[in-house]
Amino acid sequence: LKKYRYADLTWPEIKEYSKQNRVVIFPIGMIEDHGPHLPVDSDSRSVEEICDRVGKTAPDEVLVIPTLPYGFSPHHMDFPGPLTIRGNLLTEVVFDVCKSLIHHGFHKIALVNNHGSNGCWLEAAARMVVVEHPDTQCAKVDWWTLREFKEAFAKVRESEAPGGVSHACEIETSLYLYLRPEMVDMKKAVKDISFPKSDHFWFDMAGTGPGGGGKDSSAFMMEYWSTLSKTGIMGDATKGTAEKGKIILDSIVEGIVNVVRELRDRPIRQRVDHH
């Protein structure tokens, strides 16, 4: 039995693992409304499964810590469900957990994010870890920006672009249908692309649209969700299938395993003070 879950280890095992140049995987999700057809744990459930499969794929190279299920989503509070925490608090919680890991001897950390609005706060945490602990590398990964995912999803995408994939959409519905079909009510899945769209303002988590942008449009603004969506869905949930869910999940796991291996091999160079 190869253990890759931090929570399963004893303290002597954690001591041993800390000497193996493992990448610690920190899954970060969210509890929030995901349309009338998906449970509110969509982001947390998905990221936990993704990271667990990364652990199963590379059990000697990673260590997966427990998922943080809460994140930043004040703009969703017009819908029942979101358990939002302040952004600066999210940054600080993640930073403190990383500091604890560093104290125990781990120096490679990947923050794996499943919720768009956590992104900037997690990037801040990753940056703070690196500047305050130059002996450590801490990266943030928004999985929908991975090349492995984008290439795989482009082949199976059926929803319109831009707009078909953003929230509780073709992608998120497919993932949940694959992971827990009994919890999805596809009779309530709808297409809701009612946000105002223009050349430099659009949403699409696969980054397909006019005016450039790798994820969403190059001019980015997050308004209250109830002004952007009537149902809580942003995208086309009717195009979700379990088959696509498997393809999406496999591609994300492949992408994160690749990131992990690059991070393991990446040298931690000495700083040079040129004063």
Ligand SMILES: [Zn+2]
């Ligand atoms: Zn989501």
